[in-house]
Amino acid sequence: MVSRWQAAIAGVVAAAVALGVAELIAIFSGPPSAPLIAVGATVVDAAPEPAKDFAIRLFGVHDKTALLVGTTILLAVFAALIGLAARRWRWAGFAGIGLFALIGVSAAVTRPNASWTAALPTLLGSAAALFVLFGLLSPTPFALHPYRQKYAAPDAAIGAEQRGTDGTGRRGFMKLAGALGLGAVAAGVVGRMISGRRGVSEARSAITLPQPSSPAPAVPANVDPAPAPLARYVTSNRDFYRIDTALVTPQVDPAGWSLKIHGRVKNPLTITYAQLMAMPMVERYVTLACVSNEVGGDLISNARWLGVPVATLLSQAQPEAGADQVVSTSADGWTCGTPTEVLLDGRDALLAVGMNGEPLPVDHGFPVRMVVPGLYGYVSACKWIVGMELTSFADFDAYWIRKGWAAKGPIKTQSRIDVPRGGSTVEAGDVVVAGVAWAQHRGITAVEVNVGDGQWRPAELAGTVGPDTWRQWSLRWNAAPGTYTLQVRAADTTGELQSSRKIPIFPDGAEGYHSISVTVR
Numbered sequence: 067m068v069s070r071w072q073a074a075i076a077g078v079v080a081a082a083v084a085l086g087v088a089e090l091i092a093i094f095s096g097p098p099s100a101p102l103i104a105v106g107a108t109v110v111d112a113a114p115e116p117a118k119d120f121a122i123r124l125f126g127v128h129d130k131t132a133l134l135v136g137t138t139i140l141l142a143v144f145a146a147l148i149g150l151a152a153r154r155w156r157w158a159g160f161a162g163i164g165l166f167a168l169i170g171v172s173a174a175v176t177r178p179n180a181s182w183t184a185a186l187p188t189l190l191g192s193a194a195a196l197f198v199l200f201g202l203l204s205p206t207p208f209a210l211h212p213y214r215q216k217y218a219a220p221d222a223a224i225g226a227e228q229r230g231t232d233g234t235g236r237r238g239f240m241k242l243a244g245a246l247g248l249g250a251v252a253a254g255v256v257g258r259m260i261s262g263r264r265g266v267s268e269a270r271s272a273i274t275l276p277q278p279s280s281p282a283p284a285v286p287a288n289v290d291p292a293p294a295p296l297a298r299y300v301t302s303n304r305d306f307y308r309i310d311t312a313l314v315t316p317q318v319d320p321a322g323w324s325l326k327i328h329g330r331v332k333n334p335l336t337i338t339y340a341q342l343m344a345m346p347m348v349e350r351y352v353t354l355a356c357v358s359n360e361v362g363g364d365l366i367s368n369a370r371w372l373g374v375p376v377a378t379l380l381s382q383a384q385p386e387a388g389a390d391q392v393v394s395t396s397a398d399g400w401t402c403g404t405p406t407e408v409l410l411d412g413r414d415a416l417l418a419v420g421m422n423g424e425p426l427p428v429d430h431g432f433p434v435r436m437v438v439p440g441l442y443g444y445v446s447a448c449k450w451i452v453g454m455e456l457t458s459f460a461d462f463d464a465y466w467i468r469k470g471w472a473a474k475g476p477i478k479t480q481s482r483i484d485v486p487r488g489g490s491t492v493e494a495g496d497v498v499v500a501g502v503a504w505a506q507h508r509g510i511t512a513v514e515v516n517v518g519d520g521q522w523r524p525a526e527l528a529g530t531v532g533p534d535t536w537r538q539w540s541l542r543w544n545a546a547p548g549t550y551t552l553q554v555r556a557a558d559t560t561g562e563l564q565s566s567r568k569i570p571i572f573p574d575g576a577e578g579y580h581s582i583s584v585t586v587r
């Protein structure tokens with residue numbers, strides 16, 4: 067019989083082979099069908115709000131990586147236990163691997179839009195795992211293999227004390243296990259690489275964006291006050307914040323893309339990418355913000371979007387009276403619900419195909435996403451959009467609403483200090499305090515800064531193209547040596563002053579003044 071250690075290693079190697087083989091099969095059946103991704107995605111969707119909150123607080127933007135690493139470690143521990151159990155009882159090996167296969171297959175075939183082929187990576191991976199597990203656990207591992215003799219030969223020379231009790235040799239076992247483990251990792255890496263290549267980045271580069279029939283307003287010269295602010299008025303695609311639940315970015319080919327507008331409409335319709343691209347396009351600057359942005363946080367960015375007004379399509383579909391919610395569905399099954407009224411009130415709500423002059427980046431929703439000025443992303447900014455269903459708020463709760471977030475998500479008036487950085491030391495004298503303020507679709511009218519003396523001084527506002535974007539502000543402060551707490555607050559066109567009450571992001575966005583500490587020397 068192999069030793070306990072060898073049995074545990076056999077279990078882990080079998081699991082690695084299962085995942086490696088699964089990644090290779092997933093080249094054909096699609097990355098979301100790989101068991102690690104399918105199970106991870108199921109966990110993400112099922113996680114209750116407190117668990118998700120905890121993970122984000124602990125791992126920040128690395129929460130998805132943490133989930134995958136955590137799942138892999140758990141899997142390795144269970145695999146070792148299965149190896150140990152199978153050493154005694156053969157049936158335990160079958161049962162253990164069978165259980166994992168069941169979990170993997172159930173997760174993979176129940177992902178949105180999954181076909182039966184989604185079961186293949188797990189099934190073939192598990193078959194390979196059974197073969198490897200029992201091969202390694204046998205008294206003469208893979209003895210039937212014709213090349214077995216080659217591995218066994220050098221061992222014969224190393225003396226009985228170094229060999230296993232069965233005479234096959236510990237070294238031979240480790241070599242085999244190591245080779246299989248390495249092979250499994252290589253298979254996984256190669257599988258992922260090929261899947262990545264088979265993505266839609268080529269289809270994306272082949273796209274030429276149409277000219278807008280209604281171009282974006284010219285950006286005034288004074289939107290970025292000197293000295294250069296920390297966040298530019300227009301965020302580059304590369305720097306634009308990214309938030310979504312996708313463990314692997316959905317790869318949606320524009321050639322096969324269509325958008326179905328259905329539900330409570332008089333005239334259900336389906337449009338293709340070519341049809342959408344042929345429609346009159348408008349181009350607008352809109353600042354997106356995430357409801358999970360903490361006071362002072364950076365989950366907010368501004369871009370120039372090119373797209374078709376949502377209202378154009380809705381008016382073709384003709385919503386029925388009482389259909390007060392439009393539920394957008396992403397290719398990966400994520401949903402968000404937007405008030406029909408907001409989409410029809412004349413604001414520049416777009417089905418966007420372009421971002422800062424380029425086709426939408428894949429991470430930001432290629433080929434088509436929704437952008438709605440004034441609403442947080444979780445109720446409006448559906449990426450990889452494939453469907454819009456007219457329904458009512460009474461009848462349907464979208465993804466985040468089921469987890470307790472507010473059904474309606476208007477963006478709150480907020481402001482942030484970007485320079486100086488909190489906790490930094492600056493030279494006494496003329497200090498520039500600067501940052502951004504936002505109140506999308508209402509527009510910022512004033513920003514005030516308190517440099518620690520209780521007085522609110524008006525900051526200078528930089529230019530803007532309109533109410534749908536954030537706005538830079540700055541203040542010259544004649545600072546004497548000391549330590550100060552700086553605070554900022556903004557007012558919007560409703561005349562309302564930003565709320566000073568400190569409240570957390572859940573359930574409808576944080577409130578409170580951004581406050582930093584600065585030392586002047």
Ligand SMILES: Nc1nc2c(c(=O)[nH]1)N[C@H]1C(S)=C(S)[C@@H](COP(=O)(O)O)O[C@H]1N2
Nearest residue numbers: 307308309310311356396400443444447449
């Ligand atoms: N398909 C899909 N679309 C989505 C999300 C998502 O998880 N899946 N997240 C939303 C949220 S919460 C935000 S804040 C914005 C962020 O868009 P960005 O990643 O382009 O900045 O996308 C929205 N659209």
Ligand SMILES: [Mo]
Nearest residue numbers: 356357443444
């Ligand atoms: Mo968000």
